[in-house]
Amino acid sequence: MPKKPRPAVVGPCYFCGEQKPLTREHVFPDWLRRVLPRLTGTSWQILTSRREVSSQPLNESKRKDNGYNIGSTQLKVVCVDCNGGWMSRLQEAAIPLLTPLINGEIHHIPVEHQVTIAQWVIMTVSMQQLTNPEPKSHIITSRERNNLRLARLGEAPMNHQGWTIGLAHFMGTTPEFIAARQQAFGYADESPRAQTSVIRLGDLCVMTWSSAYEDVAINRPAVEEHGVRIVWPDQVPLPWPPKVKVGNVAVDRLLDLLRVRFNDEELARQTGLLPDPKAPDMLWTPHPRSA
Ligand SMILES: [Zn+2]
Numbered sequence: 001m002p003k004k005p006r007p008a009v010v011g012p013c014y015f016c017g018e019q020k021p022l023t024r025e026h027v028f029p030d031w032l033r034r035v036l037p038r039l040t041g042t043s044w045q046i047l048t049s050r051r052e053v054s055s056q057p058l059n060e061s062k063r064k065d066n067g068y069n070i071g072s073t074q075l076k077v078v079c080v081d082c083n084g085g086w087m088s089r090l091q092e093a094a095i096p097l098l099t100p101l102i103n104g105e106i107h108h109i110p111v112e113h114q115v116t117i118a119q120w121v122i123m124t125v126s127m128q129q130l131t132n133p134e135p136k137s138h139i140i141t142s143r144e145r146n147n148l149r150l151a152r153l154g155e156a157p158m159n160h161q162g163w164t165i166g167l168a169h170f171m172g173t174t175p176e177f178i179a180a181r182q183q184a185f186g187y188a189d190e191s192p193r194a195q196t197s198v199i200r201l202g203d204l205c206v207m208t209w210s211s212a213y214e215d216v217a218i219n220r221p222a223v224e225e226h227g228v229r230i231v232w233p234d235q236v237p238l239p240w241p242p243k244v245k246v247g248n249v250a251v252d253r254l255l256d257l258l259r260v261r262f263n264d265e266e267l268a269r270q271t272g273l274l275p276d277p278k279a280p281d282m283l284w285t286p287h288p289r290s291a
Helices: 031-035 050-054 080-084 086-103 112-130 142-150 220-227 248-262 263-269
Strands: 010-012 019-026 044-048 073-079 106-110 163-169 179-183 193-203 205-212 230-231 237-241
Touching: 010 106, 019 080, 031 086, 050 142, 073 080, 080 086, 086 106, 086 112, 086 205, 106 112, 112 142, 112 163, 112 230, 193 248, 220 230, 230 237
Parallel strands: 044 179
Antiparallel strands: 010 019, 019 073, 106 237, 163 205, 163 230, 179 193, 193 205
16 A cells, blocks of 8 residues: 655754755764664763753763664754755765774875865754753754855855864774763853764764854863864864774763863853753753654
8 A cells, every 4th residue: 555645844944944844864874874884782972961060070870871773863853955955965975084984994184075074063963962852952053053054065164163073083892882962051042052072983983062152162282182183173184093092981081171171160250150950960861852
């Protein structure tokens, strides 16, 4: 029996904002499963809130497998024109650039490839933030997403000055996983916000920091010491892989370095933001908000 066509869901597109029929889009694209056939296991996300400002460094035991595979998660939030247009072209352009890095091959990353990789990372992290069911943790703005859409392939997107994107060569022992942690600095809609995400794809570890708040900066010497090579906003050709490899422990250390900066007390004083006693200590994602 032929299947009945489902009625199209029309809504504001997550990237262009227009009311159009929405299509399903993978948070992490399907082609990754060809490159990473083992990408079927667990994944976890650690999501922290402003409340964490005064808490101790992350307790290892608080991590848990959140019971779904983000590698196959799809969300119905993107219009047919974005999905089949610029997003599809960006995926196609990223495949040959990311595949050798994921496979740990000796490589050279010219500047124009780094810009395309940065565009792909911003798109992917934008999708990934929707897997957190807490809307207040959605840090990446509609303006940032729309500017990404308007940028040409390999051309710097406008208004992404607040982004820093780094790559590291991962040599860990854990099973395949995609890890992420996002942080909100401030809970009010207009308050300064920042997010950090770490995505592990095979031998590649992608790290991002972004904030619309100019005083929130990463501790670059510290992260570079740990083997992270900045591909955005830097414009320098990179030999690959870096001599320093990143393991499980170093990834944790990097996340903590970033957190220390975000939780800076002086910054809290300047912005007048105080911990919200009603916010939970730790937000978990039991399931992605699937439309
Ligand atoms: Zn769209």
